[in-house]
Amino acid sequence: xxxxxxxxxxxxxxxxxxxxxxxxxxxxxxxxxxxxxxxxxxxxxxxxxxxxxxxxxxxxxxxxxxxxxxxxxxxxxxxxxxxxxxxxxxxxxxxxxxxxxxxxxxxxxxxxxxxxxxxxxxxxxxxxxxxxxxxxxxxxxxxxxxxxxxxxxxxxxxxxxxxxxxxxxxxxxxxxxxxxxxxxxxxxxxxxxxxxxxxxxxxxxxxxxxxxxxxxxxxxxxxxxxxxxxxxxxxxxxxxxxxxxxxxxxxxxxxxxxxxxxxxxxxxxxxxxxxxxxxxxxxxxxxxxxxxxxxxxxxxxxxxxxxxxxxxxxxxxxxxxxxxxxxxxxxxxxxxxxxxxxxxxxxxxxxxxxxxxxxxxxxxxxxxxxxxxxxxxxxxxxxxxxxxxxxxxxxxxxxxxxxxxxxxxxxxxxxxxxxxxxxxxxxxxxxxxxxxxxxxxxxxxxxxxxxxxxxxxxxxxxxxxxxxxxxxxxxxxxxxxxxxxxxxxxxxxxxxxxxxxxxxxxxxxxxxxxxxxxxxxxxxxxxxxxxxxxxxxxxx
Amino acid sequence: xxxxxxxxxxxxxxxxxxxxxxxxxxxxxxxxxxxxxxxxxxxxxxxxxxxxxxxxxxxxxxxxxxxxxxxxxxxxxxxxxxxxxxxxxxxxxxxxxxxxxxxxxxxxxxxxxxxxxxxxxxxxxxxxxxxxxxxxxxxxxxxxxxxxxxxxxxxxxxxxxxxxxxxxxxxxxxxxxxxxxxxxxxxxxxxxxxxxxxxxxxxxxxxxxxxxxxxxxxxxxxxxxxxxxxxxxxxxxxxxxxxxxxxxxxxxxxxxxxxxxxxxxxxxxxxxxxxxxxxxxxxxxxxxxx
Numbered sequence: 001x002x003x004x005x006x007x008x009x010x011x012x013x014x015x016x017x018x019x020x021x022x023x024x025x026x027x028x029x030x031x032x033x034x035x036x037x038x039x040x041x042x043x044x045x046x047x048x049x050x051x052x053x054x055x056x057x058x059x060x061x062x063x064x065x066x067x068x069x070x071x072x073x074x075x076x077x078x079x080x081x082x083x084x085x086x087x088x089x090x091x092x093x094x095x096x097x098x099x100x101x102x103x104x105x106x107x108x109x110x111x112x113x114x115x116x117x118x119x120x121x122x123x124x125x126x127x128x129x130x131x132x133x134x135x136x137x138x139x140x141x142x143x144x145x146x147x148x149x150x151x152x153x154x155x156x157x158x159x160x161x162x163x164x165x166x167x168x169x170x171x172x173x174x175x176x177x178x179x180x181x182x183x184x185x186x187x188x189x190x191x192x193x194x195x196x197x198x199x200x201x202x203x204x205x206x207x208x209x210x211x212x213x214x215x216x217x218x219x220x221x222x223x224x225x226x227x228x229x230x231x232x233x234x235x236x237x238x239x240x241x242x243x244x245x246x247x248x249x250x251x252x253x254x255x256x257x258x259x260x261x262x263x264x265x266x267x268x269x270x271x272x273x274x275x276x277x278x279x280x281x282x283x284x285x286x287x288x289x290x291x292x293x294x295x296x297x298x299x300x301x302x303x304x305x306x307x308x309x310x311x312x313x314x315x316x317x318x319x320x321x322x323x324x325x326x327x328x329x330x331x332x333x334x335x336x337x338x339x340x341x342x343x344x345x346x347x348x349x350x351x352x353x354x355x356x357x358x359x360x361x362x363x364x365x366x367x368x369x370x371x372x373x374x375x376x377x378x379x380x381x382x383x384x385x386x387x388x389x390x391x392x393x394x395x396x397x398x399x400x401x402x403x404x405x406x407x408x409x410x411x412x413x414x415x416x417x418x419x420x421x422x423x424x425x426x427x428x429x430x431x432x433x434x435x436x437x438x439x440x441x442x443x444x445x446x447x448x449x450x451x452x453x454x455x456x457x458x459x460x461x462x463x464x465x466x467x468x469x470x471x472x473x474x475x476x477x478x479x480x481x482x483x484x485x486x487x488x489x490x491x492x493x494x495x496x497x498x499x500x501x502x503x504x505x506x507x508x509x510x511x512x513x514x515x516x517x518x519x520x521x522x523x524x525x526x527x528x529x530x531x532x533x534x535x536x537x538x539x540x
Numbered sequence: 541x542x543x544x545x546x547x548x549x550x551x552x553x554x555x556x557x558x559x560x561x562x563x564x565x566x567x568x569x570x571x572x573x574x575x576x577x578x579x580x581x582x583x584x585x586x587x588x589x590x591x592x593x594x595x596x597x598x599x600x601x602x603x604x605x606x607x608x609x610x611x612x613x614x615x616x617x618x619x620x621x622x623x624x625x626x627x628x629x630x631x632x633x634x635x636x637x638x639x640x641x642x643x644x645x646x647x648x649x650x651x652x653x654x655x656x657x658x659x660x661x662x663x664x665x666x667x668x669x670x671x672x673x674x675x676x677x678x679x680x681x682x683x684x685x686x687x688x689x690x691x692x693x694x695x696x697x698x699x700x701x702x703x704x705x706x707x708x709x710x711x712x713x714x715x716x717x718x719x720x721x722x723x724x725x726x727x728x729x730x731x732x733x734x735x736x737x738x739x740x741x742x743x744x745x746x747x748x749x750x751x752x753x754x755x756x757x758x759x760x761x762x763x764x765x766x767x768x769x770x771x772x773x774x775x776x777x778x779x780x781x782x783x784x785x786x787x788x789x790x791x792x793x794x795x796x797x798x799x800x801x802x803x804x805x806x807x808x809x810x811x812x813x814x815x816x817x818x819x820x821x822x823x824x825x826x827x828x829x830x
Contacts, residue, residue: 376721382722383740
């Protein structure tokens with residue numbers, strides 16, 4: 001029935017349906033896709049677009065309630081959907097490798113990483129035990145893990161996130177498969193690590209002649225790494241073509257919106273540059289330091305770990321100050337100290353010239369009125385048992401602002417301010433999308449009319465289109481209400497769009513500070529340069 | 541399974557309540573609830589349902605079951621069936637009360653220890669460890685022996701050995717919940733520690749406690765009966781299941797004396813166990829089987 005093809009993988013009209021308690025949900029709608037031998041295809045889309053479902057369907061790893069309702073998957077001339085489970089097991093891992101998304105949960109914590117790699121050889125009977133061990137060490141070396149023979153015996157918890165992701169890549173590539181499916185292989189990692197790993201992945205697959213399907217939400221990354229880009233929206237493939245072409249002249253409306261919304265280093269800043277230079281700052285942090293006690297060894301000798309080391313900065317009124325850095329750089333700890341959720345070990349915080357570093361009791365409560373947070377995870381930051389209205393009203397109740405009737409009016413006003421319909425007040429968080437919840441979190445933060453809002457990775461968990469809307473909302477609110485923001489993020493492109501002043505943090509210290517222009521056009525510190533070089537530009 | 545049936549997407553709002561109840565409609569839960577409801581009826585209507593006075597002789601002693609005495613008579617000629625029905629009035633409400641007090645005390649202690657930590661936490665949880673290091677029935681016996689026999693003393697004894705279970709459970713829940721972002725968010729708006737604890741943490745941690753308490757109800761019914769069986773709980777003339785079984789044990793060949801209360805106890809314990817297991821399967825995601 002199928003014409004003779006030269007493609008390694010041919011997906012024709014594939015539809016996948018999930019059975020749920022709310023009825024059948026079509027996750028993939030007649031998707032067609034082909035992958036040539038040795039080529040790299042990027043599958044791009046927002047969360048819920050069906051990109052991961054598509055790859056699990058072709059690997060026959062759909063969840064129990066999912067089934068393929070139509071279409072065919074032809075891999076190297078065989079119809080994968082017609083194979084028995086046993087035959088499929090012979091193909092998985094051996095001919096189709098998989099690199100799963102989350103390096104933290106996809107390794108067995110009770111087996112050494114080496115064993116988990118050599119297991120692939122023994123399962124497919126391509127090598128005996130000693131031979132498997134030798135080849136596993138070789139692989140660890142190939143994916144760039146130094147001192148591979150020693151690492152072989154280590155357990156997942158002894159390895160960093162980047163190392164673990166390398167181990168997963170080694171497992172995926174162990175049998176030199178003809179196709180590798182990489183599902184968001186680097187989205188849990190820092191940009192500098194991401195770059196290294198993707199470089200290694202592409203040179204390895206090139207040398208083995210392995211074709212790659214890379215699933216990602218990052219369009220720039222896809223364009224930079226893939227020959228061919230396939231864009232998915234709501235289960236359907238809306239656009240596909242050579243990477244450069246899709247990015248340069250997108251045909252589909254959705255792709256165009258996606259490209260427009262994706263922040264990159266060339267996106268225009270949303271805010272105007274700094275004007276008044278030396279008016280009294282709203283917040284001044286002076287040599288802020290935070291130590292955590294640590295214990296090591298059997299005797300538990302106490303030591304200290306310095307998470308934040310003498311960090312100083314100022315936040316002028318009505319301005320946005322950004323702190324960027326990778327995970328573990330101390331940027332969130334700094335934010336928590338400014339919020340007084342964590343106490344500084346040393347140093348001072350001045351708020352409108354008052355020292356607030358050691359406030360407690362009633363004075364702390366009135367300080368909290370002035371400084372409000374918005375957190376990263378819009379799913380966790382709201383109490384699931386409170387309605388949206390109750391959540392927004394709660395700060396007003398705590399501080400007894402106005403009469404109860406006035407508080408109710410204020411909730412309506414706040415919802416309107418963040419562009420949500422007042423009828424949302426009676427809904428529960430689980431009825432809202434991620435972007436809507438983040439709007440609620442912002443409304444709640446604004447309820448007490450604070451002067452400073454601390455945004456800790458407030459847009460990082462959102463899809464690009466939603467992220468762009470929230471950023472615009474933040475800039476708009478700043479202009480209207482004269483808010484000051486402390487904006488914590490790992491995403492330099494976003495920080496560039498919204499900040500007036502940027503501080504780059506590494507290992508607890510601020511290594512470079514300046515305006516976005518200074519930092520991005522003329523970085524001084526070596527680390528800033530590495531960070532900038534690691535950002536996917538969208539140019540192959 | 542009944543939970544597998546699907547309903548059409550976008551069903552009208554009226555069916556929403558029904559779909560929320562649907563997971564609870566499993567044979568374990570329905571069967572368990574029916575038996576529990578029957579016993580509740582018995583507790584309320586014991587006076588109407590019982591054919592004879594449970595405290596007075598109503599016929600010759602040690603009579604085998606007959607039309608007049610469905611479960612025979614005991615050593616004093618009292619009707620065993622009537623005594624069994626009245627016995628439900630003692631065992632079940634007392635067991636529920638014991639559990640409620642244990643859950644309230646244990647959860648409060650656990651929540652406070654978990655949230656505030658420090659010395660208080662260390663002291664309270666070590667005390668809980670000590671109590672839990674003893675076999676619970678032995679410790680309860682020792683406490684009742686010290687206080688003197690009596691149903692209320694048995695109650696106190698069981699609360700003493702039982703609260704640590706819920707304290708531990710609650711503490712674990714609170715420890716993991718207090719790091720959640722919505723709790724941090726509550727602190728950041730200036731909510732005090734007590735309000736944060738009772739408004740944003742405790743309501744989220746009640747589910748496992750309630751499930752655990754339901755499963756424990758059967759055990760507590762048995763413990764109360766055991767203490768009575770040993771002569772430490774209910775005192776002789778009162779119709780308590782454990783005490784009635786003691787009487788049956790000393791009149792071994794009159795099998796009916798112990799059979800009535802024994803079967804009654806098995807039925808209620810089994811019913812609450814089914815109910816508890818069913819609730820756990822529905823509410824507790826971690827142990828969900830499918």
